[in-house]
Amino acid sequence: MKFLMLFIFCSFFSFSQIDSAKIFVPLVGIHLGGHIPAGDLAQRFGPDLNLGGAFMLKTKRNWLFGVESNYFFGRNVRENVLTQLRNADGAIVDNEGFPADLRITERGVGIHLTGGKILNFLSPNPNSGLMLSVGAGYLHSKIKLYDAQQKIAAVKGDLAYGYDRLSGGISLTQFVGYMFISDNRLLNLYFGFEGYQAFTHSIRKLNYDTGLPDTKKRLDMLYGFRFGWILPLYKKKPNEFYYN
Helix, strand or coil, X not given: CHHHHHHHHHHHHHHHHHXXXXXXXXXXXXXXXXXEEEEHHHXXXXXXXXXXXXXXXXXXXXXXXXXEEEEEEECCECCCCCHHHECCCCCEXXXXXXXXXXXXXXXXXXXXXXXXXXXXXXXXXXXXXXXXXXXXXXXXXXXXXXXXXXXXXXXXXXXXXXXXXXXXXXXXXXXXEXXXXXXXXXXXXXXXXXXEEEEEEECCCCECCCCECCCCEEEEEEEEEEEEEEEEXXXXXXXXXXXX
């Protein structure tokens, strides 16, 4: 019995030693999330969704360096940009005088360089743990106008740009969450809370609905949750590195 207990202890200790190595590995990821806007952006849009991708390099010291892209989209547009297109009854009509099907939605794009660290807190192996990162890049957002029947001359072609409120600028991002990289490649993911602060301005020279230029300096912010799936690009499994 004592020999069996000693064998189990030695086996467990050996397994722990095997799993005690950190590896350098490139990571490719896709992610989905949702945000609540804040600052000036909250006056223009409601909650949105985010779909994106990332490429990261994880060093042997668990530092993370990468680039990520994000596509923001939503249906909750709070700013009324169609006032000048409505008749006395509040309806929008097409070129033939019939009720028009004009839809407005949110669209946005962001790209950022990021850097961070994996801390071995509540981690089953040395390549997983609490994930902290920050970044800087560019973010822009706009109101997308969709004329379903293509019968509204006022928003046809480039004329739609006068209503889309396209704004962009330098932005900062932060992420606090958890990253898990399994030893068998089967389950690799991360999740957590993220934030964006973008210092933006209008890219359009004139807003057609007001007839005035938009010269306001904006602070557009987003805060929400992200879940991502990761594909590690190593040729060997992590536990094979541990033996070398």
